[in-house]
Amino acid sequence: MxxxxxxxxxxxxxxxxxxxxxxxxxxxxxxxxxxxxxxxxxxxxxxxxxxxxxxxxxxxxxxxxxxxALMKTDLHQLIITHGPLQSITIQQILLQLSNAILYMHSIDYVHRDIKLENIMLNSEAKMYIIDFGLSVCLHTSKQYPRHCGTATYMAPELNLEDKIINSNSLKKTDVFALGVVIFILAYGYPPFTVTIQSKCRFWNTIIQQKWQQFWNYFDKLIKAPTHPDFKDLIQNMLEPDPNKRFTIEQVNKHPFITNQSNLEELIDKLNI
The missing domain is CATH 3.30.200.20 (Phosphorylase Kinase; domain 1)
Structure with a gap:
């Protein structure tokens, strides 16, 4: 070697x-x-x-x-280089990622660190989730360390004071992190810096369910995706209450996701 x-x-x-x-x-x-x-x-x-x-x-x-295998780039570098993506491209990325997470959750694995940097692409715009250093198999224990992941992508229940989280709550944290990923792909910015109410006014807006105020702010920064179901999906993935938050099965069946393959935008960007 x-x-x-x-x-x-x-x-x-x-x-x-x-x-x-x-x-x-x-x-x-x-x-x-x-x-x-x-x-x-x-x-x-x-x-x-x-x-x-x-x-x-x-x-x-x-x-x-x-x-x-050696990949072309990751989603973080792609957004830094090329900026936000079109809705039809985001739909295809989400389809690939939700299928992968649906598979993991179906056999009781949780990634625990879904983020742009941990999603690689090859030259044909096929997604690969990487870095399973924080991942767990839910068969091995019923309790896990609570504070785990990357701050911008961490669900609010991971920031609670008690140090242990039950295994049945962990899958929803992957859904939350995936919601942050999809939001950044659309807007080029994270929706908040941290899910702690006293430290981030944007998270406060979500906690208070003032979604229209939240969307108005970001829509002024950049033209929002035109797909009518995008914001509904994001609101359900970033739901503060894990009991009300979408499961990955619900994400996978949401009307925003399409099975029609259209990755021309990504392939063009990857080959510039």
Whole structure:
């Protein structure tokens, strides 16, 4: 294996391009991370078989690294470079991602860190969810650490003071994070910085169910998606009360999602 330039760097791992048998791949190497956590991530990824979830190609016996297919970019970099996307493109992205999360939830896996940076694209605009370092299988326990994920994408129940959350509440946190992802794809900005009432006025607006005020602000920043069902879907995915929030099954059946494939906009942007 020949290790090439660094293409990603996180708290617990670094990603490099590498060459194996004259072909380029992505190499994820763990930093100072316990063997238990390294092994858990690799075993979870090896348990998940879905076309929109990254697959491990090779890993070492001590779980220090693994390789995957090399992607073109991630959604975060795509939005930074090209700005907000059209509704029809967002519909297709959401279809791929909701199918992947629906699959995960159906076999009781929760990602716990859905965000733009953890969604990769290949040159044909196919989505791949990556980075399962915080993921859990709900069969292994009934309680999990509450405060987990990336602040902008964390559901409000993850910011409560008690440190433990029940397993039956975790799936809805993936739905919330996916709602933030879809909002950013449409507007180019996150809907709030954090879901703590005293720290973010935009989250206060949602808590108070003042959705029209919320939408008026963002619609002044950028032309909103024209699809009539977009805002209804976002409001149900970002619902503060997890008992009222959509499940991933409801997201997957929402009229905003279409099965008609139209990814020309993304493919054009990826090949500029």
């Amino acid at each position: 020949q290790i090439l330039e660094k293409i990603g760097d996180g708290l617990s791992s670094v990603i490099n391009k590498c060459i194996i048998n004259h072909k380029q791949y992505a190499l994820k190497s763990f930093k100072e991370c316990s063997r238990k956590l390294r092994e858990r991530e690799i075993k979870i990824l090896n348990s998940l078989k879905h076309e929109n979830i990254i697959s491990i190609l090779e890993f070492d016996q001590d779980y220090n690294w693994y390789t995957t």
